[in-house]
Amino acid sequence: MIIARFGAVYATAYQFTQFGAVDDWSLSSPPVYAKVSGKSGAFDFYGEAQFPRDGVTLRKSMIITGSGSTLGFVGIQTALDALVAATIDVGESYLWGLRRDGGTRFMRAKCVRLNISDMAKTRNSLPVTIEFFSRQGAWFLV
Secondary structure, X not given: OEEEEEOOOXXXXXXXXXXXXXXXXXXXXXXXXXXXXXXXXXXXXXXXXXXXXXXXXXXXXXXXXXXXXXOHHHHHHHHHHHHHHHOOOOOEEEEXXXXXXXXXXXXEEEEEXXXXXXXXXXXXXXXXXXXEEEOOOOOEEO
């Protein structure tokens, strides 16, 4: 699944560029195994029941490009302003995932970090990493 958009409605949500994009999925869960005294192995307190999920941290790295300008940095600044307005300034909203078969999924998430590189790749492109946190840790069908 590809992290595709961020916003309340899929059709009007901010669409992430897929130029140089890398999606990083990290799942943090409570510890399931613990050492039992006098035993040499680990013990699963939850048994066959699935252990409860904790939050999910999702990172998307991409390259923002400026367009329509002789001085590429003017276009990049406009693109970065749009990204900040659509992610950091919004608070918690829907993060949309695009499946390989064309279907969509969503989860409630909040943008918690936006890292803008100081080093431009070319005259009008800039690497950006954006990080989202979801308390639910599960994708839902549309």
